[in-house]
Amino acid sequence: MKIAIINGPNLNLLGTREPEVYGSATFEQYFQQLQQQYPQVSFTYFQSNIEGELVTALQQAGTAADGIILNPAAYTHTSVAIGDAIAAIQPPVVEVHISNVHARESFRQVNYVSAKAVGTITGLGLRGYQLAVEYLLGRV
Numbered sequence: 100m101k102i103a104i105i106n107g108p109n110l111n112l113l114g115t116r117e118p119e120v121y122g123s124a125t126f127e128q129y130f131q132q133l134q135q136q137y138p139q140v141s142f143t144y145f146q147s148n149i150e151g152e153l154v155t156a157l158q159q160a161g162t163a164a165d166g167i168i169l170n171p172a173a174y175t176h177t178s179v180a181i182g183d184a185i186a187a188i189q190p191p192v193v194e195v196h197i198s199n200v201h202a203r204e205s206f207r208q209v210n211y212v213s214a215k216a217v218g219t220i221t222g223l224g225l226r227g228y229q230l231a232v233e234y235l236l237g238r239v
């Protein structure tokens with residue numbers, strides 16, 4: 100079972116970025132925990148601040164992974180290209196947001212990703228990634 104985790108802009112700053120919203124753990128720490136927790140899963144992790152790199156990563160994971168966990172971060176609210184990339188590939192894509200985007204600013208209510216994803220987990224902190232793994236393990 101291969102799961103690709105893809106994170107968008109500013110998620111490289113988790114740990115120090117607005118900790119009251121996103122928590123104080125780095126993603127690297129959390130990713131290590133996930134790998135230990137699910138030794139049966141072969142994980143890859145990619146983060147980029149650049150929209151086109153995220154599109155390319157989705158296309159590559161589209162042929163290399165059984166399931167994809169995607170946090171497009173701010174591009175969720177702006178990127179037709181990321182929505183199109185999800186629609187263009189076969190593996191299920193679970194959209195994850197650390198914060199509850201529904202409880203935040205109105206510009207975060209615009210979303211180009213959710214309609215193309217199999218489902219969305221939002222507001223459950225980093226735990227959302229683990230819940231997405233559980234879903235993919237049950238489904239794939």
Ligand code: DQA
Pocket residue numbers: 108109110170171172173174175195196197198199200207
């Ligand atoms: C986010 C929510 C987005 O609105 C925001 O732009 C992010 C992170 C989240 O994980 O809560 O960068 O995707």
